[in-house]
Amino acid sequence: MGEVDPAYFQQPEHRPKLEIVQAQGIPLIDLSELTSNDPSQQPSETLVEEIRNACRDWGFFQVVNHGVPLETRQRIMAASKEFFAQPLDEKRKVRRDEKRVLGYYDTEHTKNVRDWKEVFDLTVEDPTFVTASYHPDDQEVDEWHNQWPDFPPHLRGACEEYARAVEKLAFKLMELIALSLGLRADRFEDFFKDQTSFVRLNHYPPCPVPHLALGVGRHKDAGALTVLAQDDVGGLEVKRKSDGQWVWASPTPDAYIINVGDIIQVVWSNEAYESVEHRVMVNSERERFSIPFFFNPSHYTVVEPLEELVSNESPAKYKAYNWGKFLLTRKASNFKKLDVENIQISHFRVPELADALEGALKLN
Ligand SMILES: O=C(O)CCC(=O)C(=O)O
Numbered sequence: 001m002g003e004v005d006p007a008y009f010q011q012p013e014h015r016p017k018l019e020i021v022q023a024q025g026i027p028l029i030d031l032s033e034l035t036s037n038d039p040s041q042q043p044s045e046t047l048v049e050e051i052r053n054a055c056r057d058w059g060f061f062q063v064v065n066h067g068v069p070l071e072t073r074q075r076i077m078a079a080s081k082e083f084f085a086q087p088l089d090e091k092r093k094v095r096r097d098e099k100r101v102l103g104y105y106d107t108e109h110t111k112n113v114r115d116w117k118e119v120f121d122l123t124v125e126d127p128t129f130v131t132a133s134y135h136p137d138d139q140e141v142d143e144w145h146n147q148w149p150d151f152p153p154h155l156r157g158a159c160e161e162y163a164r165a166v167e168k169l170a171f172k173l174m175e176l177i178a179l180s181l182g183l184r185a186d187r188f189e190d191f192f193k194d195q196t197s198f199v200r201l202n203h204y205p206p207c208p209v210p211h212l213a214l215g216v217g218r219h220k221d222a223g224a225l226t227v228l229a230q231d232d233v234g235g236l237e238v239k240r241k242s243d244g245q246w247v248w249a250s251p252t253p254d255a256y257i258i259n260v261g262d263i264i265q266v267v268w269s270n271e272a273y274e275s276v277e278h279r280v281m282v283n284s285e286r287e288r289f290s291i292p293f294f295f296n297p298s299h300y301t302v303v304e305p306l307e308e309l310v311s312n313e314s315p316a317k318y319k320a321y322n323w324g325k326f327l328l329t330r331k332a333s334n335f336k337k338l339d340v341e342n343i344q345i346s347h348f349r350v351p352e353l354a355d356a357l358e359g360a361l362k363l364n
């Protein structure tokens with residue numbers, strides 16, 4: 001391999017340390033009571049408490065016995081490997097651009113530094129309804145459609161099956177989170193009626209400069225909740241809330257890593273829970289695959305603190321914003337990366353929100 005493009009180099013203070021800090025304590029939560037019991041039964045207070053503690057103290061946790069069939073996960077992982085193993089020209093036949101925002105992409109930047117990865121994005125609903133313009137007064141609605149490659153032919157089926165299975169888990173988790181905030185279990189359900197959720201296939205090739213580059217630079221996820229499948233290579237690091245240290249989220253076979261996104265932080269919990277920064281290290285020997293499912297509400301969702309959580313003692317910390325406009329702004333800004341931060345601030349006109357979401361400017 002020749003010279004590495006310096007566009008990949010992180011600023012010195014953001015470069016990864018190659019010695020690993022094991023993430024002692026990222027909670028591991030067993031969901032078997034949800035999958036084995038009668039679905040009409042309420043989750044136990046013990047489980048709700050575990051979720052509350054994990055969301056409050058970490059913003060990240062892992063779940064096992066989650067109900068997503070292992071074969072469904074294996075099928076999408078295998079299809080993803082086949083897709084990315086193709087020559088670049090083939091993959092670029094389904095590349096993402098300003099008009100077709102879904103598909104293959106290999107030049108994503110997080111905070112203006114290029115990520116050492118390639119991705120394939122698909123939405124869970126096809127079509128997905130989105131706001132057509134990020135201009136605040138424009139009410140027009142647009143549709144996003146998935147793009148599917150010819151090869152491998154089973155990629156589409158594998159992705160669709162996976163999306164439906166993980167969606168079920170995401171709904172269950174939102175119920176647990178609602179209960180953990182003292183809300184009705186179905187309090188969040190309606191927000192996802194016309195969801196804008198998407199699945200991303202991530203491929204991190206071996207990297208000759210793992211001390212300089214990152215697979216994904218530090219960021220927070222902007223949606224409600226992320227459900228991540230990672231293979232056994234490892235690389236995800238989470239910024240521990242207690243001391244700001246980057247810690248390694250060790251792969252656990254067949255577990256999903258869950259993290260609270262900005263919507264839950266900013267609005268639906270009025271900051272009881274926090275969306276936590278994370279990043280991905282790469283290594284010079286092994287390629288890595290991961291699959292995040294970004295659980296996002298309908299585009300017309302007005303994201304604002306729930307009235308039940310706001311009181312004189314706990315006033316709303318954020319003003320309302322429109323999720324669809326926010327999502328579109330980020331998609332568009334991906335193609336005009338230097339303007340990103342200005343676009344964000346000017347469109348939402350809410351300085352405190354812009355600060356809170358600064359970490360979410362990457363297109364997740
Ligand atoms: O690959 C991973 O482990 C995480 C990826 C991630 O954080 C993202 O795509 O937002």
Ligand SMILES: [Fe+2]
Pocket residue numbers: 219220221278364
């Ligand atoms: Fe992320």
